[in-house]
Amino acid sequence: MINLQPYESPGYFGLIIGLLLPIIIGLFYGKRLVIYETIFSLTFLVLTFGGKDWHQGLALIGYVLFELIVIFAYSKYRLKRNRTSVFIIAVLLAIAPLIVVKMTPLFTIKSSLIGFLGISYLTFKSVQMVMEMRDGAIKEFEPILFVRFLLFFPTISSGPIDRFRRFKTDYVNAPERDKYVTMIGKAVKYLFLGFLYKFILGYFFGKVLLPVLAHESLAQRAAFFHTGLSWPLIEYMYTYSMYLFFDFAGYSLFAIAISYLMGIESPLNFNQPFKSHNVKDFWNRWHMSLSFWFRDYVFMRLTFFLMKHKIFKNRIHVSQVAYLANFLIMGFWHGVTWYYILYGAFHAVAIIINDIWLRFKKKHQVPSNRWTKGLAIFITFNVVCFSFLIFSGFLNTLWFK
Amino acid sequence: MNVNEIVLDILNGITGTDFSKDMDADIFMSGLVDSMATVELLLELQDKFGIDVPISEFNREDWKSANKIIQKVESLQ
Known part of the structure; x- marks a missing residue:
């Protein structure tokens, strides 16, 4: 049986646009073709998780059933009571499959049997259900709509991470014609921009330049007191950063474009991140659907809890502890590696340093002109690129392999 | 004090900025209110008005200026 990975080949795009046509025509006339859309979505799920990846398909089915039980049980419980301990157990259960998958590499070289492409992204969608039920923002559990939301295939492999209530509003209403026409326009633009990003720039940085620079850096392992610090390593850092951005932003544009064609306004993921003038600004522009998820479901909830129960006297300490927890969890989510x-x-x-600086700036007169603004962007860019060098795992190869 | 004054007072306490001259200024865009300040704002509102706003219900669009906060508080009271 055939297997097609999302947004990888011209064939995939040809097939998806072709099969989307009835949906597009339907939406143009203000109708959602629910049955056709279901068959269409199932087809693409089978293409992604079928064939040689059939075991991933089974894992996905198991995952969906498990989350359905957890969330359904919590929704029933929440109708009657609202204890914090039960809420915590529900959250832990909802993330349990992901934890197992992420911990498996620590014990064995085989990948986990319950893992599948996109499990980390689906987990964000599952956990938010529990959190919003706790808040009373989602009162009734709608299993079919939830499965639709969870398995919305344009974004299944790597996001953007949508929110259930937002998705539901789009899904139960077909967009107005004017709006839908604008969305088609945007989708076409995003598709072409995505091609430029992922298949031209991402390919150039990642597949053409990066292997050469990796090779040269590894040849200079002994440089600078055996730290491996060399010119090729610095070039690797910037090149990898460009690759990471263009590859991921390109993918995101495809996912958003296909969502738009299906009348769903999936959230944007990138907003010119390399123009950020500080790290805080960067996280409002880079992988936004992830950072906003963490902001809303981890950082804000944790600070709320810490402040309400007056765990720390000083509000600055509250924010610092919450930043640490927030970003460490994000780190673990990427994978359990150093x-x-x-x-x-x-x-x-x-x-945290950024916040200290912002507080200092508020109290003292600090010059602000186009040079200081340029300097701020330059510093932020380099801090970010350095963090991507860590993220790339290349230092692990350079030092320990 | 009425709702207007209390809200402006809370905002002033959190951001160190007086919004009484510009009640429609976007408090998020200016960077004066970050996520931490948002949580402080919610806690203060809970404290002063007894209104309970869960984080899930906090939609930035509806709370982005002094005027919008006042509207929200009045509708929730």
């Missing part, structure tokens, strides 16, 4: 965790810790420290 470099992902260090990447998280690095950004926590960077944003």
